[in-house]
Amino acid sequence: MEDDRKRTRRDFLKSIGALGGAAAFGGILTRKSFADEKAPIKIGFIVPLTGPYGTEARDQEAGATLAVEEFNTKGGVLGRRIELFVRDDKLNPAESARRAQELLEKEKVHMIAGSIGAHTQLAMNEQCKRAKTIFMSTSASNEITMAKDVSPYTFSEATNLYIITQAVGEWAFKNLGKKWFILAADYGFGWQTTEGFRAIGKKMGYVEAGLINHPTGTTDYTAYFPKIIAAQPEVLLLCNFGKDQLNSVKQVHEFGLKKKMKVVCPLLVITARHEAGDEPFEDIHGGATFYWEMADTIPTAKAFVNGYRKRWGRPPTDMAGYGYSGVKGLLSAVQRAGDVDTKKVILKLEGHTYDHYKGKQWMRAWDHRSMQDIVVLGSKTAKERTGEWDVFKVVEVQKANDKQERSPDVLGLKEGVPLSRML
Amino acid sequence: MLGIPFNILVFQVFTGLVLGTIFILLAIGLSLIFGLLTVVNFAHGAFYMWGAYAALLCIGCFGNFWIGLIVVPVALGIAGMVVEYALIRRVYGLNPDYPLLLTFGLSLIMIELVRMLFGTTGYPFNVPALLKGSINFFNLFSFPAYRIFVIAVTAAVIASLWLFLEKSNIGLIIRGGTRDSEMVKALGIDISRIWLLVFGIGTGLAGLAGILAAPMRGVYPEMGIAMLVECFVVTVVGGMGSLKGAVVSGLLLGQVVSLSCLFAPAMSNIVIFIAMAFVLLVRPSGLFGVSGLLE
Numbered sequence: 003m004e005d006d007r008k009r010t011r012r013d014f015l016k017s018i019g020a021l022g023g024a025a026a027f028g029g030i031l032t033r034k035s036f037a038d039e040k041a042p043i044k045i046g047f048i049v050p051l052t053g054p055y056g057t058e059a060r061d062q063e064a065g066a067t068l069a070v071e072e073f074n075t076k077g078g079v080l081g082r083r084i085e086l087f088v089r090d091d092k093l094n095p096a097e098s099a100r101r102a103q104e105l106l107e108k109e110k111v112h113m114i115a116g117s118i119g120a121h122t123q124l125a126m127n128e129q130c131k132r133a134k135t136i137f138m139s140t141s142a143s144n145e146i147t148m149a150k151d152v153s154p155y156t157f158s159e160a161t162n163l164y165i166i167t168q169a170v171g172e173w174a175f176k177n178l179g180k181k182w183f184i185l186a187a188d189y190g191f192g193w194q195t196t197e198g199f200r201a202i203g204k205k206m207g208y209v210e211a212g213l214i215n216h217p218t219g220t221t222d223y224t225a226y227f228p229k230i231i232a233a234q235p236e237v238l239l240l241c242n243f244g245k246d247q248l249n250s251v252k253q254v255h256e257f258g259l260k261k262k263m264k265v266v267c268p269l270l271v272i273t274a275r276h277e278a279g280d281e282p283f284e285d286i287h288g289g290a291t292f293y294w295e296m297a298d299t300i301p302t303a304k305a306f307v308n309g310y311r312k313r314w315g316r317p318p319t320d321m322a323g324y325g326y327s328g329v330k331g332l333l334s335a336v337q338r339a340g341d342v343d344t345k346k347v348i349l350k351l352e353g354h355t356y357d358h359y360k361g362k363q364w365m366r367a368w369d370h371r372s373m374q375d376i377v378v379l380g381s382k383t384a385k386e387r388t389g390e391w392d393v394f395k396v397v398e399v400q401k402a403n404d405k406q407e408r409s410p411d412v413l414g415l416k417e418g419v420p421l422s423r424m425l
Numbered sequence: 426m427l428g429i430p431f432n433i434l435v436f437q438v439f440t441g442l443v444l445g446t447i448f449i450l451l452a453i454g455l456s457l458i459f460g461l462l463t464v465v466n467f468a469h470g471a472f473y474m475w476g477a478y479a480a481l482l483c484i485g486c487f488g489n490f491w492i493g494l495i496v497v498p499v500a501l502g503i504a505g506m507v508v509e510y511a512l513i514r515r516v517y518g519l520n521p522d523y524p525l526l527l528t529f530g531l532s533l534i535m536i537e538l539v540r541m542l543f544g545t546t547g548y549p550f551n552v553p554a555l556l557k558g559s560i561n562f563f564n565l566f567s568f569p570a571y572r573i574f575v576i577a578v579t580a581a582v583i584a585s586l587w588l589f590l591e592k593s594n595i596g597l598i599i600r601g602g603t604r605d606s607e608m609v610k611a612l613g614i615d616i617s618r619i620w621l622l623v624f625g626i627g628t629g630l631a632g633l634a635g636i637l638a639a640p641m642r643g644v645y646p647e648m649g650i651a652m653l654v655e656c657f658v659v660t661v662v663g664g665m666g667s668l669k670g671a672v673v674s675g676l677l678l679g680q681v682v683s684l685s686c687l688f689a690p691a692m693s694n695i696v697i698f699i700a701m702a703f704v705l706l707v708r709p710s711g712l713f714g715v716s717g718l719l720e
Contacts, residue, residue, distance in 0.1 A: 056545050214686075215690060215691045216690060217691065217693060217695075219651055220694065221651060221652070222444055222641070224440040224443065224444075225437065225440045225441065225686035225687070225693070227436075228434075228437045228440070229686075229687055231433075231566075232430065232433050245547075245643075245647075248547070248643050248645075249642055252643055253641065256552065256569050256572075257569055258567065273546050276546070276549070277546055277548065277549060277643060279549025280549075281551065
């Protein structure tokens with residue numbers, strides 16, 4: 003099946019090349035047909051296409067593909083065609099490691115990007131570190147930029163849950179109330195968002211009305227509600243994701259908890275919003291790294307949303323943005339370096355400031371984390387919506403700043419010392 | 426009690442009651458099928474999921490939840506009968522592993538079919554307009570009207586099923602078949618038609634649980650997987666094959682889960698397994714089970 007995928011992708015890229023030749027775009031495209039003697043630049047892209055994050059992985063793949071196509075229609079990078087090798091890790095770290103190995107050894111890719119999932123991304127990172135190849139993570143994770151796992155080869159286009167909770171927590175404290183109750187899933191996502199909300203809460207002077215850790219995959223949350231109602235919080239933080247978020251939001255709505263308190267989720271995504279329907283998400287706020295309405299105010303977002311819509315027939319999600327910007331970042335670094343040499347590309351990635359799709363971002367040299375704007379979203383009601391994808395509204399944008407992230411001491415790194423010094 | 430206000434405790438008991446009712450609807454079906462057919466139906470969770478999707482289709486076609494409430498259990502009952510007639514019938518009398526593997530494989534196929542036809546992401550399912558809002562209980566707490574409705578429907582189903590099994594002739598044959606199917610056959614009764622009927626009733630009840638649960642828990646392909654495990658526990662604690670056992674243990678375990686959410690939330694997922702271990706130590710064939718069924 004994977005061979006089929008590759009073949010169709012190659013065929014597709016060939017046809018794009020042919021189209022580029024045929025297009026009546028004036029001289030540039032026709033003159034810049036690919037020189038056959040130049041070997042292509044190969045990018046590996048590993049995402050969990052099958053499994054619970056399949057939809058999100060497809061979005062990432064679509065974003066990455068769009069980035070590659072944009073470069074190829076402009077004549078590639080350094081006159082070389084770009085090839086994207088998409089692989090499925092099934093959200094299994096052992097599979098991620100095998101796929102990365104296969105891409106590195108058999109396909110001889112120049113760099114690898116992708117991942118959704120804390121453990122799969124660390125597995126890919128390990129393989130890339132060993133092969134001294136650049137890895138661009140597109141999965142929000144606290145660990146990837148910490149001393150234990152980060153390396154000169156490791157980069158993160160995605161932000162992390164800590165940064166998102168700082169933005170969402172600050173907004174919630176200022177606009178909704180200071181007495182918080184936390185209902186958190188009992189695994190990485192729940193723990194990390196709890197830690198983040200508590201950190202910003204402490205800074206602002208919050209009161210914690212209570213904390214409940216629920217097992218992941220709980221289908222009925224109603225048994226937790228009496229305790230929550232009795233604690234009389236002003237804000238209920240639902241620190242869970244996926245089906246857990248879907249079920250808890252539905253039942254919070256059913257039990258009328260929203261009449262007694264405000265409800266906030268660390269992350270809001272279009273897929274869950276669609277699955278639950280309009281009413282359950284009414285009056286619920288949460289964080290995101292991108293929403294397609296940003297196109298109204300940001301020129302690069304407009305270009306990205308238009309290009310993506312034209313190519314895929316739907317607006318891009320946060321995940322599509324990560325896939326697009328991650329791959330675009332790698333390719334433009336190669337262009338600036340004038341070479342695919344790993345060390346040269348690393349030096350061009352480090353400390354680079356860019357605007358790919360949602361305003362100014364920068365890749366910090368000392369922890370290789372891309373600092374970026376975080377948005378707080380509110381949900382639109384059935385009446386406010388104008389179409390299938392019109393589900394959220396941007397209520398606040400927190401501009402990218404270095405203070406959002408944990409301190410260098412916590413990360414175990416030295417501020418201002420580029421990681422490339424370790425090379 | 427431990428400094429928890431009385432109204433909170435009553436509220437907690439009510440949430441446990443609803444948890445229990447969904448357990449019961451699934452566990453009764455499992456238990457009936459096992460009792461008569463000695464088939465452990467691993468596809469029961471998939472029938473529950475199909476019930477929810479069938480409800481979705483029904484609302485799409487008729488725009489009405491109430492028609493779905495009748496049509497879905499009937500449709501799932503027929504689907505179950507087809508499955509029994511075409512597949513499960515062929516493995517009766519063989520090693521118990523065969524029906525187990527067959528129904529397990531069937532559940533994988535049923536889930537994958539839904540993924541192919543409806544996609545991997547779920548669908549919204551709203552509470553019917555008539556049952557929106559909540560009912561206030563003596564100013565102590567308010568409880569969603571829909572959940573009260575679910576309790577009422579389950580009570581009605583249990584009562585009519587009990588009447589059917591205890592008072593009707595077919596019920597008599599089913600009870601007889603559960604005790605000794607050879608003897609029933611010897612009396613000249615075509616027990617295979619009873620098997621067909623019982624399997625259909627079981628899957629029909631699973632379908633009913635699916636449509637009732639959809640507004641509370643959403644509709645997605647994997648919704649039956651976790652439910653099946655919990656309902657096996659309910660069936661085992663109640664005693665495999667016992668209707669009374671399924672009801673009592675469903676109510677009991679609903680309360681156990683609900684109260685553990687109040688006192689030890691992180692334990693709420695494993696507490697039913699602890700309860701099962703405890704019950705099995707004291708009564709190896711469950712609370713109301715007949716010993717020797719599995720041998």
